[in-house]
Amino acid sequence: MGMSGTEQTHHHSLTDLCAEGKQLYAAALRAGRIAKREIETAPCLVDFALLHPDPDDPDWLRPVAPSIALAQRLHPIEREIQEQRRQSVDLTTSFDEFMAISAQAPPSIHAITVLEGSHRINAALDVATTELKKEVLTVQPGGGRPEHLLSQAITRSKPLIDRGISMRTLYQHTVRYSQNTFAYIDHLAGAKMEIRTMEQLIERLIICDDVVAFIPARDDDGAALELRHPGLVSYLTKIFDHLWQRATPLVQPLSAAPDAEGITEVQRSIAKLLVEGLVDEAIARRLGMNVRTCRAHIAKLAAALGSGSRAQLGFLIAQSGILGERD
Template identity: 70%
Template sequence: MDFALLHPDPDDAGWLRPVSPSAALAQRLHPIEREIQERRRHSVELVDSFEPFMDISAQDPPTTHAITVLEGSTRINAAIDVATAECRTEVLTVQPGGGRSEDILSKGLERGKAVVDRGVSIRTLYQHTVRHHQGTFAYAERLASGVEIRTLEELVERMLIFDQTVAFIPAKDDRTAALELRHPGLISYLTRVFEQLWQRATPLLEEIQYDPTPAGISGVQRSIAQLLVEGHVDDSIARRLGMNVRTCRAHIAKLNATLGSNSRAQLGYLIALSGILDSDS
């Protein structure tokens, strides 16, 4: 009965008549084959519908994560370690701020030596304030064979570029998040920014050539004066010039004494009057 090999006798309701096995099989197979044919037809329609999109994607290069957000120092350092291990030609780094702690320099030395020992070159930009930090000079001497260090008064935020294929920049001011960039256009743009800064920078072991200023005002104080006139507060000036706030305020105090100022408002007026910011002074 399950295979439909028997069916009720129309002449005698109490009896069952046998059915030819081939006929019973055909009867069972017919709806299955019809379903199979319908599915095949549907699959052909799907292939035809997707074919134009497949042709388009076949022409595109393999997709990569152009921008990846890295949260937390553990994940950031892990990604940088991977990029460092895969680097084969050159590392470009921008490191704003003053001198680093012994622990940071020690870790940087370990990572730097691993890179330099593979024949990879490193170019690093610091701010002028590291010139007063002995630890930075010791770090440079330990990596002298494969590392070039130059300094500028002001720098953009921290940046690392490996082989011009992957870059890392901060995503938050407190540096608890970073962006890992792999888009060729972004990498090319950041590399050009680095090269422009590099051309303006002074090698670490060369003396900085400041423009002449009135007697008693240093090049650093002139830079602070410029930022004061632009309206920056002490914290902002210190951060931009890579020094601590106490040092910044000491320079401002010297500016006050040199120009004879008794207030911040008067100092701005006297800076403008003194001509120390004139390009030809």
């Protein structure tokens, strides 16, 4: 029987030898041999070549010395390691001339890098977070994020937390109604993390230590720009700080009660965008909510203002003065 048969029978490798195999191999080493019938529960010992037939008695097996068995398995691994090292040296040598050119190149050449595909984007983010020393700033537009994305965020954030990195994140108000978001916050409890929310946000943004920033390159999130020009990163940091000052800390509740006209803050925000001429889908996207919720708010707004049609609603919003009452 070959090794593949063993794996199918025992579902383990030599590095994870089964309990029966360990016990019987140890017994064979102590006694110098073991009867074939005794290893019926652990045929992996023969499959892994830890036992071989006794030339003097076909009913018995003799153990292979552990030092010999280990050497037989270490040899191909060590040979592979040596080959990997050789390739590393060759690869480094092949890039020497390019590194020399890069060292003399003007900084603008490295200022903007286009990252195509999630694999390259994630790899660049991993490098940036590894280099982090102080703080990471993030803008996450939209509503509550799916659980699998928050799990990825926890995996990426945990090493930063362990290193004492500060994190400031801007979400939209709609995440306040997301259980996944609060579960994510609870998981990272005690971290140097602050979260604030706003009605509307700019596109997704990540800034690491005033050194590198990442912004979308397309609407489909399939490409990103890695920005390392100090001027660009500084400008984006100022934009983030401006938004941060206007945002509401997550621990501070928002007023959801309607005003004297029966208009809530969410409906007031929708009214502003309706007057701008945005359709339901665009309004929902700007405010980080689904279209059904958006339309339900529009219906309540229409009822509060006594509107019988979409065209009349826009007129009544402008006439009511509700958009000029608050900043």
